[in-house]
Amino acid sequence: MPRAGLSRERLIEAAIALTEADGFVALNLAALARGFGVKLASLYAHVRNVDDLKAEVALNALRRLADMVDEAIAGRAGRDALYAYAEAQRDFALVHPGLFEAARHPLSEEIAMQSAGVRIARASRAVFRSYALDDADQVHATRLLGSFLLGFVLLERSGSFAHSAPEAADSWARGLESLHMAISGWAEKDSKQ
Amino acid sequence: MPRAGLSRERLIEAAIALTEADGFVALNLAALARGFGVKLASLYAHVRNVDDLKAEVALNALRRLADMVDEAIAGRAGRDALYAYAEAQRDFALVHPGLFEAARHPLSEEIAMQSAGVRIARASRAVFRSYALDDADQVHATRLLGSFLLGFVLLERSGSFAHSAPEAADSWARGLESLHMAISGWAEKDSKQ
DNA sequence: GCAAAAAACTAAGTGTATTAGGATAAAAAC
DNA sequence: GTTTTTATCCTAATACACTTAGTTTTTTGC
Numbered sequence: 040m041p042r043a044g045l046s047r048e049r050l051i052e053a054a055i056a057l058t059e060a061d062g063f064v065a066l067n068l069a070a071l072a073r074g075f076g077v078k079l080a081s082l083y084a085h086v087r088n089v090d091d092l093k094a095e096v097a098l099n100a101l102r103r104l105a106d107m108v109d110e111a112i113a114g115r116a117g118r119d120a121l122y123a124y125a126e127a128q129r130d131f132a133l134v135h136p137g138l139f140e141a142a143r144h145p146l147s148e149e150i151a152m153q154s155a156g157v158r159i160a161r162a163s164r165a166v167f168r169s170y171a172l173d174d175a176d177q178v179h180a181t182r183l184l185g186s187f188l189l190g191f192v193l194l195e196r197s198g199s200f201a202h203s204a205p206e207a208a209d210s211w212a213r214g215l216e217s218l219h220m221a222i223s224g225w226a227e228k229d230s231k232q
Numbered sequence: 233m234p235r236a237g238l239s240r241e242r243l244i245e246a247a248i249a250l251t252e253a254d255g256f257v258a259l260n261l262a263a264l265a266r267g268f269g270v271k272l273a274s275l276y277a278h279v280r281n282v283d284d285l286k287a288e289v290a291l292n293a294l295r296r297l298a299d300m301v302d303e304a305i306a307g308r309a310g311r312d313a314l315y316a317y318a319e320a321q322r323d324f325a326l327v328h329p330g331l332f333e334a335a336r337h338p339l340s341e342e343i344a345m346q347s348a349g350v351r352i353a354r355a356s357r358a359v360f361r362s363y364a365l366d367d368a369d370q371v372h373a374t375r376l377l378g379s380f381l382l383g384f385v386l387l388e389r390s391g392s393f394a395h396s397a398p399e400a401a402d403s404w405a406r407g408l409e410s411l412h413m414a415i416s417g418w419a420e421k422d423s424k425q
Numbered sequence: 426g427c428a429a430a431a432a433a434c435t436a437a438g439t440g441t442a443t444t445a446g447g448a449t450a451a452a453a454a455c
Numbered sequence: 456g457t458t459t460t461t462a463t464c465c466t467a468a469t470a471c472a473c474t475t476a477g478t479t480t481t482t483t484g485c
Contacts, residue, residue: 042432042481069472080474081433089473145390152395178396182387182403183410187376190383194375197338202345203371210375217376217414224413235450235463262441272442274464282442427485434479440472447466454459 043077047085051095055138058096063140066093097144098154104131104142105155108162116169118219124166125188125215132192139192160185171226180222187214236270240278244288248331251289256333259286290337291347297324297335298348301355309362311412317359318381318408325385332385353378364419373415380407 053074058066068089072079086092111127112120132139146154163181172180191211194200200207246267251259261282265272279285297320304320305313325332339347356374365373384404387393393400 045432067472068474077432078434079472080435083474084432143390175398178398179403179406182384182393182400183380183407185392186381186383186387186407187379188383189386190379190381191375193382193386194379197336199378200375205368205371207375210372213372214376214379218410220417221410221414238463260441261443271465273444273466276443277463428483429485430481430483432479432481434477436477437475439474441470443468443470445466445468448464450461450463452459452461455457 043075043081045075045077045081045085050082050085050092051099054092054096055099058100058137058141059135060137062137063093063096063144066096066141068092093141093144094146094150096138097141097146098150100135100138100141101155101159103135103138104128105158105162107131108159112162112166118223120166120169121184121219121222122215124163125184128188129192129211132196136196167222170222172222176225180225183222184218187218236268236274238268238270238274238278243275243278243285244292247285247289248292251293251330251334252328253330255330256286256289256337259289259334261285286334286337287339287343289331290334290339291343293328293331293334294348294352296328296331297321298351298355300324301352305355305359311416313359313362314377314412314415315408317355318377321381322385322404325389329389360415363415365415369418373418376415377411380411 050071053071054066057070057074068082068086069079071092072082107127107130108124111123115123142156146156160181163184164177167177167180170180191214195207195211200210243264246264247259250263250267261275261279262272264285265275300320300323301317304316308316335349339349353374356377357370360370360373363373384407388400388404393403
């Protein structure tokens with residue numbers, strides 16, 4: 040029998056495709072092996088275990104999200120940058136729900152520190168530097184916006200917003216504008232030091 | 233051999249204990265059966281399947297969270313109520329991390345509609361009624377605060393805030409105060425109609 | 426062509442979930 | 456208090472997913 044031509048890269052690639060198609064929860068080695076027409080145990084020549092593969096998919100998802108965010112905020116500042124940053128993340132979550140789940144997969148300390156996750160955090164800080172916030176307030180603002188983004192997307196995707204009158208999109212716009220106004224207000228105090 | 237004395241209620245009770253001890257992800261029928269010194273298959277006389285049990289734990293978690301929230305906001309209004317509502321949820325998540333996970337377990341449409349989840353949402357709307365917001369704005373505010381709460385707690389618990397300078401608690405206070413101020417501002421417009 | 430390396434396989438063990446059917450302890454009916 | 460019935464719990468078997476160990480077989484490099 041000819042060989043399937045597996046490699047770590049091809050496995051990761053297929054894992055990403057599977058995640059996009061069926062969600063991160065559906066990602067498992069058995070399904071992957073079936074896709075390649077190969078026995079399950081054969082995958083272990085290229086991957087340490089399931090979690091190794093999942094971590095790799097998570098890192099890739101973070102990288103793609105970071106790319107979108109970086110591109111979105113490039114050349115923008117203030118309110119414009121905040122909206123671009125936020126919309127990029129929400130778009131990513133809606134277009135690539137599986138990868139969005141993957142991006143939330145818990146990673147080990149060291150791995151997380153070298154992941155594209157820090158690039159996403161850095162982008163947020165850059166946005167708020169353009170609001171003329173001091174260092175501490177950049178962090179506070181990043182956490183405030185990041186919390187809202189994550190929570191909103193999770194609730195929206197879980198259908199929590201589907202059964203009350205105003206559209207989720209309206210609440211999104213309302214929330215973003217409120218955060219923009221609130222955080223704008225921080226700048227005055229910061230510049231007074 | 234004497235009987236173990238299983239029942240649906242005792243199983244659910246044990247499942248909750250297991251969830252509190254080891255987290256919602258660690259909840260499974262096999263572990264539960266071991267705890268009762270009983271064979272795995274025996275549980276099926278009392279529970280339809282794993283998901284039946286998980287849903288039951290989720291409903292219980294929602295009920296307990298709703299109880300805490302209701303008690304926290306009782307007799308309060310405005311900023312006071314908002315803080316009580318928010319702190320109740322964050323406290324619950326920090327004290328009962330397993331149950332907090334469980335409360336986020338996806339439920340079917342009809343089940344969710346009759347769960348204590350609606351009580352939590354109703355409590356939030358009550359808080360914002362005391363801000364003198366109209367109906368639509370009560371929903372927007374509920375979504376804004378709910379998103380922030382959920383996102384913040386998830387990020388805090390995943391360690392995302394552990395490696396930047398200001399304490400997570402400071403950001404929490406900052407975020408809450410900002411939301412309070414922002415949403416307070418909505419009231420004027422609403423009363424002008 | 427042959428030896429070494431790598432790819433894929435077989436085999437075996439572990440853990441969880443689930444169904445079907447049987448044994449029996451406990452409860453209900455008489 | 457026996458008998459009948461019910462419900463509890465068990466054994467057995469199946470289905471998947473993950474993992475390790477050891478073996479065959481294809482490539483590749485000399």
